[in-house]
Amino acid sequence: MSPIDDHVAALAAALRGPERAKSRLIEEMHDGLMDTAAAHADAGADEEEAARLAVREFGTVDELVPGCQRELTVVQARHTARTVALTAPFLVACWYLVRTADDEPAAWQLPHAAQLLAGHLALVATLAALLAAATLAATGTLARRLPTPHRLPLVVAWAGTIASAAMAVATLALATAAALATNWPLLAAAGALAATSHAVVATSSRACRRCATLPVTT
Known part of the structure; x- marks a missing residue:
């Protein structure tokens, strides 16, 4: 060579x-x-x-790596933010499904508890989506005028991690609600969607955490 x-x-x-x-x-x-x-x-x-x-x-490689890694870390942060922005609305949809799952008194007690939990998950999803949108803006057109915050990729990584955990909990809540509700196929499908979203976001967030903890320029 x-x-x-x-x-x-x-x-x-x-x-x-x-x-x-x-x-x-x-x-x-x-x-x-x-x-x-x-x-x-x-x-x-x-x-x-x-x-x-x-x-x-x-x-040298030691001289080039920090700047190159910084560029790749921002790209990964944008990828994670985009993934969160696209999947977080699923948690809001899941909250709506659990909220309207069943109105039969005998079957409603646990779904009602799941409804309250799903409401908190929807709030997490909303905050994560807002942060994702801000990240895409800060690393996109705004980056031409303002420097990208040094800690932003790490913040995005942990926000994605929290969102993925919320999706995992939503999967469990939907599975529980489906076991008690009469319209269980819809809730089961929503649970499968939440589980898939969790896997996608968790993978991207993990990659973002690895990038964000490597040496980069300030």
Whole structure:
């Protein structure tokens, strides 16, 4: 492998983030190194020396990782925020379903308790969705005018974690309500949807926490 390939491979191994964004960043870095090496070759350096000079100009892996990781962390935070924004409304819908699950007195006592729980979960979902929307704005168009808060990705990661936990609890509440309500198929379907949402949000939040705790520039 050439010095450029070694350098790019070491950088790729040190970075964490969404695979598509990471691949694009590594490809851009590789293309930049190749262009710089070509310029040195045109100036008279041999191929090996041109590659070494290009690597030297770009900086060491330790120098490049913080800035690159910061970029990937913001991308992951946006991905997590988008996931929360798209799935959090399901908790509100689940709250509505539990609230209207059944009106038969014999079957309503536990669903009513589930209704109260689902109401709190709906509040969690609303707050998570608002934070997600603010994150997308802060890391999108507003990022051109204002710096992205350094702690924002970690806040998004934990907000997603809390939202995913709420979805897990909603799944249990819906399953319990379905066992007692006459229209159980609808509640069972909502529980399955809540469980799927929990899995998606939990996976994205976990990846965001890993990225947010890696070294980044301030």
